[in-house]
Amino acid sequence: MSVRAKKKLGQHFLNDENIVNKIVSAILELEAKKMIEIGPGMGILSKDLYQKDFNFSAIEIDSESVEYLAKNYPNMNVISGDFLKLDAHKLFDEDTYIVGNFPYNISSQIFFKMLKHRDHVPGLVGMIQKEVAERIQEKAGTKTYGILSVLLQTFYDVEYLFTVNENAFTPPPKVKSAVIKLTRNNRKNLECDEALYFRLIKESFGQRRKMLRASLRQHIGNITDCKFLTERPEQLSVDDFIQLTLAVEKYQNK
Ligand code: SAH
Numbered sequence: 001m002s003v004r005a006k007k008k009l010g011q012h013f014l015n016d017e018n019i020v021n022k023i024v025s026a027i028l029e030l031e032a033k034k035m036i037e038i039g040p041g042m043g044i045l046s047k048d049l050y051q052k053d054f055n056f057s058a059i060e061i062d063s064e065s066v067e068y069l070a071k072n073y074p075n076m077n078v079i080s081g082d083f084l085k086l087d088a089h090k091l092f093d094e095d096t097y098i099v100g101n102f103p104y105n106i107s108s109q110i111f112f113k114m115l116k117h118r119d120h121v122p123g124l125v126g127m128i129q130k131e132v133a134e135r136i137q138e139k140a141g142t143k144t145y146g147i148l149s150v151l152l153q154t155f156y157d158v159e160y161l162f163t164v165n166e167n168a169f170t171p172p173p174k175v176k177s178a179v180i181k182l183t184r185n186n187r188k189n190l191e192c193d194e195a196l197y198f199r200l201i202k203e204s205f206g207q208r209r210k211m212l213r214a215s216l217r218q219h220i221g222n223i224t225d226c227k228f229l230t231e232r233p234e235q236l237s238v239d240d241f242i243q244l245t246l247a248v249e250k251y252q253n254k
Contacts (some may be wrong), residue, residue: 003042003065005171010103011062012169014044019168023101023179024048026125026161032097038083038110038126039103043069043076049099050076059083084109092120101127104173108132111148114182118155124182125161133160133178140237147205151198154190154238156182192245200245204233212236212244223251 005011014020023045027035032054040046040058042065050056050073057077060066066080079086084106098121102110107128114121131144137158138145152158159181166172190197200216207215213229220229226247228236236244 001068003062003068006062009062010039010105011041012101012171012173013041014101014168015170016168019164020044020048022162023125023127026179026181027097027099028052030097030099030123030125032095032123034094035097035099036083036091038098038100040069040078040100041065043073045099045101046076047073059086084113088113088117092117094120095122096120097122098124099126104129104132104175104177108148111136111152115151115155118184119188122184124156125179127164127177127179129173130163130176130178133180136180140235140240142234145234146208147201150201150205150236150238150241152182154197154241155185155187157185158182190242190245192242193249196249197241197245200248201233201241204236208233216248219248220251223247 003011003013005013027045027049034055035049037046037049037056037058040060041062043058046056046058046069050058057079058069059079059081060069061082063080066078069076069078098110098114110126114124132148135144135146136149136152137160138149161179161181164177164179166174166176200219204212204215209232211230211232213220220226223229226244228240228244
């Protein structure tokens, strides 16, 4: 008996062993000591991971899938629960890699949780919607460069590994998919106020057609000596946003 796919849980089960092998190879290259898989479903990836030489847990929200895994892979460590709600201090108590064919409806939230715990998440290999994967790796100056591109690139190197077609899944999703790899970069703490950095990025992309002078008025009053104010958010690189945050801090401390 297999698990009946539930739409609201973003269940699209991989059915193509060639794709599975490609993803598993990319995962094994991480050389992890500890790994969590988000959304194992029926374990098509997990079956090739759980007996390897690292600490592996699979986190699954769907009780039917959890039962399926318990029956078919009794030695697999499966955590029944919602990844977004699980206690991060237990999940990320040591360097922990994140992998999976993710539920696409929560992929951004997965990345935000990872960013919050980035010093314990050295890397990730995961499948997400193709458009999101493309956006994440975009550089400044392109139309699709956005909040997640800047925030992830602040702390991670992003690699687009390969595209996966709809027919590799049962049921097929409406969108194409892609596997990406994120690797923690060398940036430790930002030289600017991190909360303010996140806020300025979110607020400026919230009105991406406007110049920063307009969208950030409440933070900057009418300062003029900052070169970014006549630009739009998609034109700013990570370093530019750091410089912008420093300029705003300086203004606010005056
Ligand atoms: N990895 C499997 C299943 C992918 S579908 C495969 O490739 O075949 C996505 C999986 O994520 C589903 O099993 C779904 O139940 C699970 N899921 C959805 N939301 C979740 C959440 N918040 N936490 C953990 N798992 C979740």
